[in-house]
Amino acid sequence: MRLFRLTVATILQRKAWAICALAIILLPFALPLISSATEKPLLLQPARILAAWNTLWCCTLLWGFFTAARQGEDNAKSGIGEYFLTTGVSATRQLFEIWFAVFCFIAPMTLATAAICQWAASPADPAERSLWWVLNLQYSSLFLLVVAQLLALAIALASRFGSIVGFTVSLALALYGLWGVGYLENMLKVEENPVLRGLWLYSPQYRFADLTQRLYFKSGALPSAAFWTMALYFTGIFCVYAGLSRLCFRTQLSS
Amino acid sequence: MSPLPSIVLSTGLIGAGALAWAFAGRPLTANPDLDVPLNPLGINRSPYGEVFAMAMQGPIDTFYDAGTSSAGPSHEHTTQAAPEEKPATTPEPEPPSLNARLGSLLSSLDEACELRTNPNRASEALKRHLRRQAEDKLRFAYQLDPSHYGNYNSLHFFLTEPELGTRPELTPSAAKLAEDTIQYCLKQDDDPRPALTAAAAATNILHLMFSDQLNATPKYSPAQMRQCLSLLDHCLARFTSISLEWDQTKHWDLLSPQRIAECAERFQFIGKIRDAAEKTVLRIEAEARAHQPPADI
Numbered sequence: 001m002r003l004f005r006l007t008v009a010t011i012l013q014r015k016a017w018a019i020c021a022l023a024i025i026l027l028p029f030a031l032p033l034i035s036s037a038t039e040k041p042l043l044l045q046p047a048r049i050l051a052a053w054n055t056l057w058c059c060t061l062l063w064g065f066f067t068a069a070r071q072g073e074d075n076a077k078s079g080i081g082e083y084f085l086t087t088g089v090s091a092t093r094q095l096f097e098i099w100f101a102v103f104c105f106i107a108p109m110t111l112a113t114a115a116i117c118q119w120a121a122s123p124a125d126p127a128e129r130s131l132w133w134v135l136n137l138q139y140s141s142l143f144l145l146v147v148a149q150l151l152a153l154a155i156a157l158a159s160r161f162g163s164i165v166g167f168t169v170s171l172a173l174a175l176y177g178l179w180g181v182g183y184l185e186n187m188l189k190v191e192e193n194p195v196l197r198g199l200w201l202y203s204p205q206y207r208f209a210d211l212t213q214r215l216y217f218k219s220g221a222l223p224s225a226a227f228w229t230m231a232l233y234f235t236g237i238f239c240v241y242a243g244l245s246r247l248c249f250r251t252q253l254s255s
Numbered sequence: 256m257s258p259l260p261s262i263v264l265s266t267g268l269i270g271a272g273a274l275a276w277a278f279a280g281r282p283l284t285a286n287p288d289l290d291v292p293l294n295p296l297g298i299n300r301s302p303y304g305e306v307f308a309m310a311m312q313g314p315i316d317t318f319y320d321a322g323t324s325s326a327g328p329s330h331e332h333t334t335q336a337a338p339e340e341k342p343a344t345t346p347e348p349e350p351p352s353l354n355a356r357l358g359s360l361l362s363s364l365d366e367a368c369e370l371r372t373n374p375n376r377a378s379e380a381l382k383r384h385l386r387r388q389a390e391d392k393l394r395f396a397y398q399l400d401p402s403h404y405g406n407y408n409s410l411h412f413f414l415t416e417p418e419l420g421t422r423p424e425l426t427p428s429a430a431k432l433a434e435d436t437i438q439y440c441l442k443q444d445d446d447p448r449p450a451l452t453a454a455a456a457a458t459n460i461l462h463l464m465f466s467d468q469l470n471a472t473p474k475y476s477p478a479q480m481r482q483c484l485s486l487l488d489h490c491l492a493r494f495t496s497i498s499l500e501w502d503q504t505k506h507w508d509l510l511s512p513q514r515i516a517e518c519a520e521r522f523q524f525i526g527k528i529r530d531a532a533e534k535t536v537l538r539i540e541a542e543a544r545a546h547q548p549p550a551d552i
Contacts, residue, residue, distance in 0.1 A: 031303070032302065034303075034306060035301075035302035035303045035305070035306055036302045036305040036306055037302045038509065039446075039506075039509045039510055040302075040445055040446055040506075040509075041509075042445045043302045046301070046302065047301070047302040047303065050296070050297050050298075050301055050302070050303065051303075054296045054297070057296070092261070178295075179293065179295045182293035183293065185293075186293060201280065201281075201284060202276070202277070202280070204276075205280070205283065205284065207291065208283060208289060210291075212296075212297045213291050213294065213297050214291075216297055216301070223288075226283070226286065226288070226289060229279050229282055229283055230279070230283060232275055232278070232279040233275065233276060233279035233280055233283055235272075235275060236271075236272045236273065236274065236275025236276035236277075236278070236279060236280075237272060237276050238272065239268045239269070239271050239272025239273075239275065240268070240269050240272035240273055240276060241272075242268050242272070243264075243265040243266065243267070243268030243269035243270075243272060244265075244269060246261070246264070246265040246268070247262070247265045
């Protein structure tokens with residue numbers, strides 16, 4: 001795991017992770033101060049939930065994907081990938097180690113967000129609080145499942161086409177899956193189109209992994225059948241992306 | 256790993272993943288319980304949405320002024336208003352501080368950005384486009400916080416504004432907007448201000464019903480007007496009762512004096528409209544009674 005340690009050390013050294021960590025810890029407490037929760041204290045906890053998860057989404061989509069793309073490009077460009085290949089670390093292994101290094105930064109941020117939601121924004125009712133645990137856990141796992149696949153894709157695309165492509169494609173896919181599919185669905189409701197319907201149906205519907213509104217409206221935990229179907233669905237997309245990433249990943253730019 | 260098994264493994268992963276994706280995707284997309292209204296970052300109707308909705312009033316004014324102003328080369332509305340306000344706020348002639356100078360520099364740059372230097376007047380198509388943009392922004396502000404008095408009334412005004420086409424009838428969009436607003440506002444138990452917005456929506460429905468009476472065959476009966484009037488009374492009573500709760504819990508102290516005064520002013524204004532509306536309903540009822548006996552026979 002030498003490439004993993006090298007990647008972790010490089011990201012640590014760049015220190016941008018500290019901005020994300022600070023934002024994730026401080027913004028859920030600072031942002032409600034500029035919301036209407038200052039006038040209506042009942043809204044303080046919903047405002048905190050929104051701030052916490054939205055900060056995490058923003059940090060991951062911007063910093064996380066950018067870091068993944070940059071590491072993927074650096075590995076191919078700087079000759080590190082080629083060096084590790086000569087020492088017997090295969091391309092797939094390199095992809096996994098870089099991916100795991102970036103993932104090790106995103107996972108604690110996700111856990112911190114879930115912890116803030118759990119302890120600083122949980123409902124007072126004991127029955128609702130037990131559901132709160134489950135929902136936070138479900139949200140964290142779906143979030144990590146979605147982010148993990150896009151990180152792998154960002155690294156692989158960046159290693160072949162450069163960090164700009166790796167970052168923008170993964171970001172665009174995430175935004176499309178989170179909200180673009182919703183707009184497409186609205187268009188289809190106005191006017192049915194079989195081609196667009198097919199595109200919508202086989203689009204990565206990341207919106208299912210965004211459970212912020214369930215937390216906000218205290219809708220309770222997802223039914224376990226729906227949760228496991230979602231887990232299977234995202235695992236399927238993960239496998240597709242993993243396969244594509246393996247095919248796409250390069251340890252050196254010229255190969 | 257040699258290339259062939261590696262490619263086979265990747266292809267296998269893609270194939271298996273695609274199967275799971277397709278297999279699990281259908282029940283998820285078909286499940287109505289998992290359908291969440293489209294709301295990026297959950298901003299609409301959130302505590303942040305309420306603040307952004309207030310902050311959006313400035314940009315809306317800019318588009319509205321540009322869209323409705325008939326001025327040619329200059330932007331008279333804003334350039335004239337600024338110098339008039341200054342003497343009123345600073346009555347004593349003092350040398351302006353650095354902050355004040357920076358503030359005036361920024362506002363002059365703001366004006367310069369919006370200044371129209373084209374000697375030709377804005378075309379009708381452009382003005383219509385700008386008005387449409389103002390309407391879109393008003394709708395966005397309304398979606399951010401439907402219970403905001405200003406947001407709702409501005410959008411309603413725009414929908415029924417004569418410049419966009421005279422619509423004396425109770426138009427479906429304006430009526431639906433009012434009904435949606437009332438429905439949303441009456442669900443808000445923790446704040447008296449949405450009740451005022453609901454009351455304003457009820458007065459707007461009444462106004463559109465009264466305008467409908469000018470038609471040869473009015474669609475709305477006096478009974479429907481009376482029903483709307485009682486809804487208005489309910490909204491005002493709700494405002495009063497939640498206000499009293501806020502008095503007891505000292506919630507009003509969390510608001511600035513200007514916003515409290517704004518609420519009181521709106522309450523009085525709607526009260527006056529309500530009294531006038533009641534007189535109109537009484538008059539229409541009397542007219543209906545006068546016309547009814549011969550029609551029944």
